[in-house]
Amino acid sequence: MNSLERTEASSSSRFQIDFKALGPFLALVALFVLGAAINDAFLSGGNLANIFTRAAFIGIIAVGATFVITAGGIDLSVGSMAAFISGAMIVVMNTLVATLGAGIETVLIGVLLSVVLGVAAGAVNGLVSTKGKIEAFIVTLGTMGIYRSLVTYMADGGTLSLDFEMRGVYRPVYYGDVLGIPVPVIVFFAVAVAGYVLLNMTPFGRKCFAIGSNEQVARYSAIHVDRVKTLTYVIQGLCVSLATIIYVPRLGSASSSTGVLWELEAIAAVIIGGTMLKGGYGRIWGTVVGAIMLTTIGNILNLTDAISNYLNGAVQGLIIIVAVFLQRGDWRRKKSK
Amino acid sequence: MTDAAVHAVNADLRAQTRLSGRQICKSFGSAQVLFDVSIDLKAGEVHALLGENGAGKSTLVKILSGYHQPTSGALLLDDAPVEFHDSEVAESHGVILIHQELNLAEQLTVEENIFLGREIKRGWFLDKTTMRLEAKKLLDQLQCDVDPRTRIRDLSVSDRQMVEIAKALSKKAEILILDEPTAVLTGREVDILFDQIKRLRDQGVAILYISHKLDEIKAIADRVTVLRDGRHITTEPVAGLEKDDMARLMVGRDIKQMFPDRAPGHAGDIALSVRNLSVDGQVRDASFDLRRGEVLGFAGIVGAGRTALMEAIIGLRERSAGTIERNGAPVTIKDLQDAKNCGIAYLTKDRKGSGLLLNMDMRPNLTLLALEKFGRVIIDRKAEEAALEAAIEAFDIRAADRKSKVGDFSGGNQQKLLLAKVMETDPEIVIIDEPTRGIDIGTKSQIYHFIGDLTNRGKSVILLSSEMPEMLGLSDRIAVMAAGRITGILEGNDRNEHEIMRHATGISGKQGVSVHE
Numbered sequence: 132m133n134s135l136e137r138t139e140a141s142s143s144s145r146f147q148i149d150f151k152a153l154g155p156f157l158a159l160v161a162l163f164v165l166g167a168a169i170n171d172a173f174l175s176g177g178n179l180a181n182i183f184t185r186a187a188f189i190g191i192i193a194v195g196a197t198f199v200i201t202a203g204g205i206d207l208s209v210g211s212m213a214a215f216i217s218g219a220m221i222v223v224m225n226t227l228v229a230t231l232g233a234g235i236e237t238v239l240i241g242v243l244l245s246v247v248l249g250v251a252a253g254a255v256n257g258l259v260s261t262k263g264k265i266e267a268f269i270v271t272l273g274t275m276g277i278y279r280s281l282v283t284y285m286a287d288g289g290t291l292s293l294d295f296e297m298r299g300v301y302r303p304v305y306y307g308d309v310l311g312i313p314v315p316v317i318v319f320f321a322v323a324v325a326g327y328v329l330l331n332m333t334p335f336g337r338k339c340f341a342i343g344s345n346e347q348v349a350r351y352s353a354i355h356v357d358r359v360k361t362l363t364y365v366i367q368g369l370c371v372s373l374a375t376i377i378y379v380p381r382l383g384s385a386s387s388s389t390g391v392l393w394e395l396e397a398i399a400a401v402i403i404g405g406t407m408l409k410g411g412y413g414r415i416w417g418t419v420v421g422a423i424m425l426t427t428i429g430n431i432l433n434l435t436d437a438i439s440n441y442l443n444g445a446v447q448g449l450i451i452i453v454a455v456f457l458q459r460g461d462w463r464r465k466k467s468k
Numbered sequence: 469m470t471d472a473a474v475h476a477v478n479a480d481l482r483a484q485t486r487l488s489g490r491q492i493c494k495s496f497g498s499a500q501v502l503f504d505v506s507i508d509l510k511a512g513e514v515h516a517l518l519g520e521n522g523a524g525k526s527t528l529v530k531i532l533s534g535y536h537q538p539t540s541g542a543l544l545l546d547d548a549p550v551e552f553h554d555s556e557v558a559e560s561h562g563v564i565l566i567h568q569e570l571n572l573a574e575q576l577t578v579e580e581n582i583f584l585g586r587e588i589k590r591g592w593f594l595d596k597t598t599m600r601l602e603a604k605k606l607l608d609q610l611q612c613d614v615d616p617r618t619r620i621r622d623l624s625v626s627d628r629q630m631v632e633i634a635k636a637l638s639k640k641a642e643i644l645i646l647d648e649p650t651a652v653l654t655g656r657e658v659d660i661l662f663d664q665i666k667r668l669r670d671q672g673v674a675i676l677y678i679s680h681k682l683d684e685i686k687a688i689a690d691r692v693t694v695l696r697d698g699r700h701i702t703t704e705p706v707a708g709l710e711k712d713d714m715a716r717l718m719v720g721r722d723i724k725q726m727f728p729d730r731a732p733g734h735a736g737d738i739a740l741s742v743r744n745l746s747v748d749g750q751v752r753d754a755s756f757d758l759r760r761g762e763v764l765g766f767a768g769i770v771g772a773g774r775t776a777l778m779e780a781i782i783g784l785r786e787r788s789a790g791t792i793e794r795n796g797a798p799v800t801i802k803d804l805q806d807a808k809n810c811g812i813a814y815l816t817k818d819r820k821g822s823g824l825l826l827n828m829d830m831r832p833n834l835t836l837l838a839l840e841k842f843g844r845v846i847i848d849r850k851a852e853e854a855a856l857e858a859a860i861e862a863f864d865i866r867a868a869d870r871k872s873k874v875g876d877f878s879g880g881n882q883q884k885l886l887l888a889k890v891m892e893t894d895p896e897i898v899i900i901d902e903p904t905r906g907i908d909i910g911t912k913s914q915i916y917h918f919i920g921d922l923t924n925r926g927k928s929v930i931l932l933s934s935e936m937p938e939m940l941g942l943s944d945r946i947a948v949m950a951a952g953r954i955t956g957i958l959e960g961n962d963r964n965e966h967e968i969m970r971h972a973t974g975i976s977g978k979q980g981v982s983v984h985e
């Protein structure tokens with residue numbers, strides 16, 4: 132960006148822009164200060180690694196959601212999609228153990244399957260809503276039910292467990308580390324960087340912004356609106372598949388309750404990060420911070436007795452509402468200046 | 469009572485100043501757009517506000533009606549200081565503004581919009597019957613035969629504007645401000661509006677009227693105030709001013725030549741030919757040729773199918789029949805991308821709804837249509853900035869702050885930006901739909917000369933316009949459409965208003981088809 136121009140902009144508006152961009156970061160810092168004050172163990176390396184590793188799931192899914200929401204859509208099916216993909220992975224890998232043995236090949240086939248399913252599920256959401264001209268909210272509400280019942284059906288109402296031997300082979304994907312950094316955190320970071328570049332620096336990202344701002348203008352600007360929108364759902368599916376690949380070795384099982392409410396956490400992370408729910412403006416780094424914030428809240432509640440851990444959802448909900456309120460307050464000031 | 473008698477009765481009311489602004493200043497961020505502007509609105513008088521695009525007219529009237537707060541200066545209502553914290557306070561004092569941009573809820577019906585926030589109730593429930601009747605009465609007054617139950621999104625822009633006016637009338641305005649109400653209206657609708665304005669004026673309402681159409685100012689206004697670059701230039705009776713005088717006061721110089729010179733016989737080979745093109749229910753069997761370096765005008769009344777034909781050519785609308793040739797070779801155009809690859813660009817008449825991303829600044833808007841030019845993998849921001857620099861220069865775009873949203877731009881600057889956006893694709897053929905809607909006279913002339921430059925460089929232009937002087941002043945040939953058909957292509961001496969009207973109404977030329985919506 133042209134720094135000269137930045138300085139030329141009025142000082143008051145510059146302050147506002149900076150404040151808006153920094154808002155989520157400041158809130159996260161405040162949470163960390165709070166955590167450290169409540170319990171010394173909060174800042175220990177182990178606990179921090181724990182927070183970031185857990186944040187990786189929601190975070191990776193939320194990066195995908197940032198694309199969908201920026202382009203003016205919504206995807207409610209991600210939690211069910213994750214459950215369905217993990218169920219399918221477990222079933223296929225368990226079957227393959229008999230023929231291929233519990234080795235890397237089996238894991239790779241499972242991973243490949245996950246990616247194919249994620250892309251396909253995303254494409255279904257995207258194509259049905261664009262070609263069928265049905266609102267994304269409704270389409271993904273439908274597929275949310277479909278994916279969830281598919282996993283229930285595969286598990287016959289119970290739980291699908293990964294073959295014991297397989298767990299040992301697959302384990303490092305979640306529990307391993309590179310130079311002390313947990314693998315999920317590395318994947319999360321890579322996804323975030325890729326997402327940032329794609330959303331902010333490429334024609335595709337620019338088109339997402341344009342479509343979310345005004346579809347009609349996008350159409351008159353020779354943008355293939357349906358194609359771009361469908362691609363955002365495919366990206367979302369891919370992100371869900373990546374998150375699932377990391378998730379399976381952690382739990383080693385899938386059931387009808389896997390991934391319940393993940394869609395809300397993902398959307399919450401996106402919104403807390405400053406992306407506009409009505410589309411046209413998205414921020415990947417905000418989303419990353421949002422995901423970390425949500426996990427940190429749960430973690431702090433675990434470390435203190437002041438509020439019951441069972442109220443985790445209530446506190447998260449409160450934070451989401453406050454975050455959106457603060458953002459709107461900002462719009463207000465801007466309008467009436 | 470006769471008109472004269474009414475005037476006489478109101479003579480004493482007349483001198484009375486109702487609302488005035490004193491030394492109004494207004495800044496947005498660091499950009500000051502109004503400097504010490506004062507204005508008086510008197511009962512029973514139509515006061516016109518004139519100025520170039522971006523002169524600050526809309527800003528001033530928004531301050532007068534409580535939508536903006538002045539940075540400094542004061543408002544007086546009946547000579548007593550008032551503060552309009554928001555538009556509701558102003559409305560409670562009878563100050564009603566009809567915005568330049570339409571402000572209707574698209575999903576709601578006409579009647580719901582008219583009574584939005586002021587619903588008539590019976591007990592706890594909405595009194596829909598009364599509201600419908602009232603709405604109908606208001607629309608009848610405007611001779612607008614729109615069903616009050618229609619949703620706004622299904623109405624044409626001019627009908628929407630009439631609904632806006634009906635809404636304002638229903639509010640019993642004492643001070644009525646109209647910000648470019650006629651930019652989207654047809655001639656007949658303008659006459660109806662003027663009748664209403666005169667009726668209100670005779671009832672003692674103070675009226676402030678903004679328009680870029682100097683004929684209208686001559687026809688309706690008693691006094692005129694001219695703004696230039698946010699400063700008050702003059703306030704004087706309209707009677708003593710000619711159109712040229714007004715233009716000079718606005719622009720600050722003489723506009724010597726409104727239209728570019730057109731050297732006869734400069735047209736070259738055929739660049740585009742359209743054969744037997746039809747669109748179901750809208751266009752029937754349209755054929756024409758466009759030559760290199762020529763401006764081909766398309767005239768016709770609203771609904772004649774001009775926009776439908778153009779959108780069908782560029783692939784935005786489905787064709788039911790017809791072929792298109794570029795430089796003699798057939799081409800397939802299925803969508804706008806194909807059209808772009810064929811060197812055809814389209815400038816929409818709806819610059820806010822389909823032209824520009826109002827919530828973004830200039831740079832992404834400028835490059836959106838030609839994005840691949842700025843990098844297929846990663847967008848080259850430096851190149852974008854450079855293109856913006858060049859466009860600002862070439863099209864004389866005047867933005868106080870380069871980072872502000874284009875939604876805050878004046879209409880003229882939005883139009884220039886839209887033109888710049890379309891020209892980024894470096895087209896050979898430009899289809900321009902209503903290039904000067906809501907544009908001031910100086911900028912109009914700039915745009916006309918720009919179109920002239922294009923043709924001098926061998927590009928071809930198709931011009932759709934509802935303004936006759938523009939059509940006649942720019943076009944080499946004029947195709948006239950009526951009821952979905954091209955009823956004639958006028959050349960040479962036939963290029964006159966009379967012939968155009970004859971063809972547009974179907975008196976002359978081929979018979980049209982009946983058009984079903």
Ligand SMILES: Nc1ncnc2c1ncn2[C@@H]1O[C@H](COP(=O)(O)OP(=O)(O)OP(=O)(O)O)[C@@H](O)[C@H]1O
Nearest residue numbers: 496501521522523524525526527876877878879880
């Ligand atoms: N909300 C805003 N924020 C920043 N700048 C603004 C805002 N509103 C208007 N401006 C700027 O103020 C100047 C005056 O705009 P205004 O809309 O009053 O012009 P206008 O005389 O009504 O023009 P037009 O004839 O095109 O309607 C323009 O330069 C415009 O860009």
Ligand SMILES: [Mg+2]
Nearest residue numbers: 525526568879
């Ligand atoms: Mg204006």
